Amino acid sequence: xxxxxxxxxxxxxxxxxxxxxxxxxxxxxxxxxxxxxxxxxxxxxxxxxxxxxxxxxxxxxxxxxxxxxxxxxxxxxxxxxxxxxxxxxxxxxxxxxxxxxxxxxxxxxxxxxxxxxxxxxxxxxxxxxxxxxxxxxxxxxxxxxxxxxxxxxxxxxxxxxxxxxxxxxxxxxxxxxxxxxxxxxxxxxxxxxxxxxxxxxxxxxxxxxxxxxxxxxxxxxxxxxxxxxxxxxxxxxxxxxxxxxxxxxxxxxxxxxxxxxxxxxxxxxxxxxxxxxxxxxxxxxxxxxxxxxxxxxxxxx
Amino acid sequence: xxxxxxxxxxxxxxxxxxxxxxxxxxxxxxxxxxxxxxxxxxxxxxxxxxxxxxxxxxxxxxxxxxxxxxxxxxxxxxxxxxxxxxxxxxxxxxxxxxxxxxxxxxxxxxxxxxxxxxxxxxxxxxxxxxxxxxxxxxxxxxxxxxxxxxxxxxxxxxxxxxxxxxxxxxxxxxxxxxxxxxxxxxxxxxxxxxxxxxxxxxxxxxxxxxxxxxxxxxxxxxxxxxxxxxxxxxxxxxxxxxxxxxxxxxxxxxxxxxxxxxxxxxxxxxxxxxxxxxxxxxxxxxxxxxxxxxxxxxxxxxxxxxxxxxxxxxxxxxxxxxxxxxxxxxxxxxxxxxxxxxxxxxxxxxxxxxxxxxxxxxxxxxxxxxxxxxxxxxxxxxxxxxxxxxxxxxxxxxxxxxxxxxxxxxxxxxxxxxxxx
Numbered sequence: 039x040x041x042x043x044x045x046x047x048x049x050x051x052x053x054x055x056x057x058x059x060x061x062x063x064x065x066x067x068x069x070x071x072x073x074x075x076x077x078x079x080x081x082x083x084x085x086x087x088x089x090x091x092x093x094x095x096x097x098x099x100x101x102x103x104x105x106x107x108x109x110x111x112x113x114x115x116x117x118x119x120x121x122x123x124x125x126x127x128x129x130x131x132x133x134x135x136x137x138x139x140x141x142x143x144x145x146x147x148x149x150x151x152x153x154x155x156x157x158x159x160x161x162x163x164x165x166x167x168x169x170x171x172x173x174x175x176x177x178x179x180x181x182x183x184x185x186x187x188x189x190x191x192x193x194x195x196x197x198x199x200x201x202x203x204x205x206x207x208x209x210x211x212x213x214x215x216x217x218x219x220x221x222x223x224x225x226x227x228x229x230x231x232x233x234x235x236x237x238x239x240x241x242x243x244x245x246x247x248x249x250x251x252x253x254x255x256x257x258x259x260x261x262x263x264x265x266x267x268x269x270x271x272x273x274x275x276x277x278x279x280x281x282x283x284x285x286x287x288x289x290x291x292x293x294x295x296x297x298x299x300x301x302x303x304x305x306x307x308x309x310x311x312x313x314x315x316x317x318x319x320x321x322x323x324x325x326x327x328x329x330x331x332x333x334x335x336x337x338x339x
Numbered sequence: 340x341x342x343x344x345x346x347x348x349x350x351x352x353x354x355x356x357x358x359x360x361x362x363x364x365x366x367x368x369x370x371x372x373x374x375x376x377x378x379x380x381x382x383x384x385x386x387x388x389x390x391x392x393x394x395x396x397x398x399x400x401x402x403x404x405x406x407x408x409x410x411x412x413x414x415x416x417x418x419x420x421x422x423x424x425x426x427x428x429x430x431x432x433x434x435x436x437x438x439x440x441x442x443x444x445x446x447x448x449x450x451x452x453x454x455x456x457x458x459x460x461x462x463x464x465x466x467x468x469x470x471x472x473x474x475x476x477x478x479x480x481x482x483x484x485x486x487x488x489x490x491x492x493x494x495x496x497x498x499x500x501x502x503x504x505x506x507x508x509x510x511x512x513x514x515x516x517x518x519x520x521x522x523x524x525x526x527x528x529x530x531x532x533x534x535x536x537x538x539x540x541x542x543x544x545x546x547x548x549x550x551x552x553x554x555x556x557x558x559x560x561x562x563x564x565x566x567x568x569x570x571x572x573x574x575x576x577x578x579x580x581x582x583x584x585x586x587x588x589x590x591x592x593x594x595x596x597x598x599x600x601x602x603x604x605x606x607x608x609x610x611x612x613x614x615x616x617x618x619x620x621x622x623x624x625x626x627x628x629x630x631x632x633x634x635x636x637x638x639x640x641x642x643x644x645x646x647x648x649x650x651x652x653x654x655x656x657x658x659x660x661x662x663x664x665x666x667x668x669x670x671x672x673x674x675x676x677x678x679x680x681x682x683x684x685x686x687x688x689x690x691x692x693x694x695x696x697x698x699x700x701x702x703x704x705x706x707x708x709x710x711x712x713x714x715x716x717x718x719x720x721x722x723x724x725x726x727x728x729x730x731x732x733x734x735x736x737x738x739x740x741x742x743x744x745x746x747x748x749x750x751x752x753x754x755x756x757x758x759x760x
Binding site for chain 1: 342345346347348349350417418419420421422424428429431443444446447450451558561563571572574575576577578580581584586588589590595617618619620625627629630631633644668680682683685738739742743744746751752753756
C-alpha cells in the first residue's frame with residue numbers, strides 16, 4: 039500500500055466517525071441506541087473516538103424488553119459507569135404494566151415487536167431528533183437499502199421506496215417538527231469487520247459471545263436458551279451444551295450456536311468458516327421473507 | 340484469511356450499471372457466490388424463492404432484490420449495497436437499478452465509487468443506456484470504468500462479436516474524461532471470466548473481472564496535493580485534564596497535513612500552525628484523505644463548523660457565483676430563479692438558481708439551449724448564486740470539495756446533485 043492510503047478497516051472507521059460527528063453537528067438532541075450487543079458496543083467505541091478528549095455529547099438508550107440475559111445488563115452497567123456516559127432505559131415491561139402495549143401469547147411469544155412502540159414513545163418523550171443505531175447493511179436484505187441518514191415521518195415510519203438520495207458524504211438531516219432521523223454509522227461494516235476491529239482495538243465484550251455451558255433446547259432449527267421467559271413444549275428436550283451467541287438480543291428469540299470459541303481469535307476463525315449468516319439464528323427474522331422490512335417500516339431499528 | 344492479511348486489505352468501492360435484463364444482478368450474484376460470500380441460509384432462501392416463481396435454475400438475482408415490491412415485480416428499485424472480500428481487497432458494491440429513476444440512482448451509487456462496471460449484452464452491443472451510464476460515470480469523476488460484455492455464451496463465445504463491441508466502445512469513450520477503461524468478455528450466468536478464467540474463450544488474454552478488481556490501482560484516486568480540512572465539529576472538553584483543549588474535528592478532504600505546518604483558516608484568513616493531530620489518545624504526525632482526525636492549532640483563533648483549514652499559499656476559490664453541472668432529482672421540476680438550501684462540505688448556505696445555460700441529452704451528449712425545463716433525471720449546466728462565499732475546487736481536481744447538493748426548503752428533500760466545473 040501507498041504511504042498515504044488507509045487499510046479498509048481504517049477507512050471504515052474514518053467513515054463511521056465522520057457520520058457520528060455529522061449527527062452531533064446536525065441534530066439538537068441525538069441518542070445512541072444501545073443493546074449491549076457487539077455492534078452497539080463498537081458504535082459507542084467509535085463515538086468515544088469521535089469526540090475524544092471530550093465526553094460523548096449524547097446519551098445512550100437501551101430499549102429493554104425485560105427478557106435479557108443478566109450478563110448483558112451487568113456488562114451494560116459497568117460500561118456506563120466506566121465511561122461516565124448517560125444511560126436512558128426505555129422499558130417494555132413498564133409499557134405492558136401501564137397497558138400501552140399488549141404482550142404476545144403462545145409458545146413463540148416474543149417482546150421483540152413491542153420494542154418498536156416503546157422506542158417510538160421514548161423518542162417523543164425525550165424529544166430525540168435522531169436515533170443512531172448499529173445496524174449494518176450486510177445483515178439483512180431490507181437493511182441493504184438503508185441510508186446513513188434515514189428519514190422517519192411523524193409516525194416514525196420508514197418509506198423505503200421513496201428515500202432521499204444520499205450523495206457523496208453530504209448528509210441531509212433537514213426535517214419538519216415531529217419527524218426524526220435514524221442514523222447508521224456502521225452501515226458499511228460486515229460481521230467480519232466488526233470482529234477484526236474488536237480484536238485490533240481490544241474492545242471488551244459481554245461473556246455471552248464466548249463459548250460457555252448453558253441449558254438450551256432446539257426449536258425450528260434454532261438453539262434457544264432455557265430461561266424463565268420462554269415455555270418449552272412437551273417434546274423439546276433441554277440439554278446442557280457448549281455454546282455461544284453470535285448476536286445478542288431478547289433472550290426469547292436469540293439463537294445460540296454450538297461453539298468452542300473462547301477468544302476473539304477463535305471467533306474470527308469460526309466466523310470465517312461459518313456458512314450461515316448471523317441473523318440465521320434470529321427467530322424474529324424467520325417469521326416471513328419480508329419480516330425485517332415490515333418491522334422497519336413501522337419504526338423498528 | 341488470517342488477521343494480518345485482513346488488516347492489510349484496502350477498500351474498493353464500485354458501482355454496477357446496465358440496462359434492463361443485461362444480467363447485472365446475476366453478475367453480482369456470481370461475484371458473491373464464486374468468492375464464497377453467500378451463506379447457506381441465504382442460498383436456501385433464494386432456492387425456495389426460485390422454485391416459487393417456477394424457475395428451473397437458481398436465480399442469483401434474487402440475492403440483491405431486498406424489498407418485497409422488488410421481488411414481486413422482479414425489478415430493482417433502489418440502490419443496494421453489497422459486500423465481499425478476497426484476500427487482496429475488500430469490496431463495496433453500490434448496485435444501481437437499470438430502469439426506474441436510473442439517472443438519480445446511478446449518480447447516487449457512483450458518487451462514492453472509484454470504479455464503474457458497465458454491462459453490455461453481447462447480442463445487442465452498445466445501446467443508449469450504455470452511453471448514458473458511461474457519461475454519468477465520467478461526469479461523476481470515476482477514475483476507472485470496466486465494460487463487461489456479458490452473455491458471451493449466447494453468441495457462441497465469438498471473438499469477433501467482442502472485438503466489434505470493443506472498438507465501438509473505444510471510439511465512443513474517447514469523448515469522455517475517464518482515463519482507465521478496460522474491456523472483459525464474460526458470461527455471468529455460466530461464470531466465464533468473472534472469478535474463474537473461461538476455457539471457452541482462450542482467445543481472450545486479459546484478466547478476469549475479479550483479478551482486475553483486485554489489482555486496479557486506487558491509491559492515487561484521492562487528492563494528496565491541495566490541503567483541505569472542512570471543520571465538522573469543535574471539540575472542547577473543558578475538563579480538569581483538558582481545561583484549554585480546543586480541537587477541530589473533521590475529515591481530511593485533500594492534501595497531507597503535517598504537525599508544524601503553517602495553515603490558514605477560511606473565511607477569516609487567520610494563520611496558525613498545527614500543534615497536534617489526535618485520534619483518541621493516539622498522536623499522528625500526518626493526516627491525509629479520508630482520515631477523520633481532531634486537529635489543534637498553536638494559536639487561539641476563531642474557527643467553527645463550516646470553516647475550512649487549508650495550507651497557506653494553496654487556497655480553494657472563494658466563490659458566490661458557482662458554475663455547476665446539475666443533476667435534478669426532485670419530483671417537482673426545477674424552479675428557474677428559485678431559492679434552495681445548499682450543502683457543501685460541512686457548510687450550509689442558500690442559493691438562487693441564476694441561470695440555466697443548457698440541458699444535456701445524455702444519450703447523444705447534445706446540448707439543448709432551447710428547452711430549459713429541468714425535470715427529474717435531467718442534467719444541466721447552471722449558475723448558482725450563493726448567500727455566502729463557498730470554498731470550492733473544481734470537481735475534477737477534488738471530488739470532496741467540488742461537490743454540493745441542493746435541498747428543497749419546503750419539503751426538505753434532496754433535489755439536486757451539483758458538480759463544480
